[in-house]
Amino acid sequence: MIRPPEYVSAIKPYVPGKPIEELERELGIKNSVKLASNENPVGPSQKAINALKGSIESLNRYPDGGGYYLKKKLSGMLDVDEDELILGNGSNELIDIAVRTFLTPGDEAVMAKPSFVVYAMAVMAQGAKAIEIPLKDFRHDLESMADAVTEKTRMLFIANPNNPTGTINTKEEFDRLMQRLPDHVLVVVDEAYYEYVTNPEYADSVKHFRAGRDVLILRTFSKIYGLAGLRIGYGIAKKDIINEMNKIREPFNANSLAQAAALGALDDREHLKYSREINEQGKRYLYSEFKSLGIEFVPTEANFIYIVINDSQAVYEALLRQGVIVRPMGPQAIRVTVGLPEENKRFIEALRTVIK
Numbered sequence: 001m002i003r004p005p006e007y008v009s010a011i012k013p014y015v016p017g018k019p020i021e022e023l024e025r026e027l028g029i030k031n032s033v034k035l036a037s038n039e040n041p042v043g044p045s046q047k048a049i050n051a052l053k054g055s056i057e058s059l060n061r062y063p064d065g066g067g068y069y070l071k072k073k074l075s076g077m078l079d080v081d082e083d084e085l086i087l088g089n090g091s092n093e094l095i096d097i098a099v100r101t102f103l104t105p106g107d108e109a110v111m112a113k114p115s116f117v118v119y120a121m122a123v124m125a126q127g128a129k130a131i132e133i134p135l136k137d138f139r140h141d142l143e144s145m146a147d148a149v150t151e152k153t154r155m156l157f158i159a160n161p162n163n164p165t166g167t168i169n170t171k172e173e174f175d176r177l178m179q180r181l182p183d184h185v186l187v188v189v190d191e192a193y194y195e196y197v198t199n200p201e202y203a204d205s206v207k208h209f210r211a212g213r214d215v216l217i218l219r220t221f222s223k224i225y226g227l228a229g230l231r232i233g234y235g236i237a238k239k240d241i242i243n244e245m246n247k248i249r250e251p252f253n254a255n256s257l258a259q260a261a262a263l264g265a266l267d268d269r270e271h272l273k274y275s276r277e278i279n280e281q282g283k284r285y286l287y288s289e290f291k292s293l294g295i296e297f298v299p300t301e302a303n304f305i306y307i308v309i310n311d312s313q314a315v316y317e318a319l320l321r322q323g324v325i326v327r328p329m330g331p332q333a334i335r336v337t338v339g340l341p342e343e344n345k346r347f348i349e350a351l352r353t354v355i356k
């Protein structure tokens with residue numbers, strides 16, 4: 001058989017979860033709750049659904065490869081130029097495009113561990129080296145990450161908030177990092193959970209973009225906007241960076257339904273506000289239950305919580321048998337998405353039984 005390059009063979013594949021219906025059939029359970037992928041439990045905005053319905057009849061046409069209307073709308077909302085924006089098939093694709101645009105085999109990219117696994121996978125698939133710096137107190141250790149930058153470093157990834165820990169880096173920490181970084185490093189600031197953050201100390205990445213620095217800010221419609229299934233996200237960076245990425249981007253990467261739904265979603269401030277409220281309410285409930293159960297958890301700025309627990313695989317499987325799907329994270333943690341009130345309650349009841 002034809003062999004891929006050594007650096008591709010070395011990649012550990014991302015293992016997708018089974019469809020929920022299949023899992024229920026195998027385990028003989030019903031009405032399971034899925035709290036495994038940090039999706040918005042509220043669902044999409046009705047305005048997004050209406051926009052989607054309105055565009056279905058035109059599916060024979062290719063999408064607008066330039067994303068004209070969506071970029072125009074984002075440009076007005078964010079106060080950036082349209083040519084400072086790029087759309088992606090999820091923000092995940094933009095990670096991939098950025099890596100393929102700026103890294104060559106042998107280059108290095110600095111990232112945190114644990115953080116979003118796609119960074120390391122994308123970097124390795126390019127034959128470049130992922131330099132993984134352990135979190136400190138569950139947060140990106142930006143000082144150590146800056147220390148790890150060498151002549152070979154071309155990219156530095158920050159998930160802010162971080163997945164899986166839900167923690168943020170502050171303005172001060174981020175400003176210090178930007179002061180320390182040499183010009184040959186592109187900082188990718190992944191803000192997939194940006195709209196959920198309530199902490200006033202949250203780092204302002206846009207400020208550094210406006211100051212002309214090499215930063216690529218990634219946001220998505222998959223999380224608070226509730227459109228994960230459609231795959232649409234966007235990136236903000238200076239025009240020269242976007243131009244280079246556009247050379248690598250597949251011409252019709254952002255599909256027409258996704259573009260239409262995203263436009264509808266941006267019109268629905270109420271949905272955003274409600275989703276944030278449901279999340280805050282869920283966080284308060286879960287924190288108080290964890291405290292009364294004596295469970296160690298990391299306070300979150302996103303829509304998921306990192307729980308430190310022994311035998312996490314066994315806990316995950318026991319929860320699964322009770323119809324609650326969470327995500328094991330290494331041997332000593334699970335990550336649970338904040339669900340609707342009744343879903344959170346189901347999870348706590350199941351967890352109570354499991355730890356007994």
Ligand SMILES: Cc1ncc(COP(=O)(O)O)c(C=O)c1O
Nearest residue numbers: 090091092116163192220222233
């Ligand atoms: C930190 C982070 N970045 C990016 C993504 C990918 O999101 P998208 O659906 O926009 O590809 C996720 C999804 O879980 C995430 O947690």
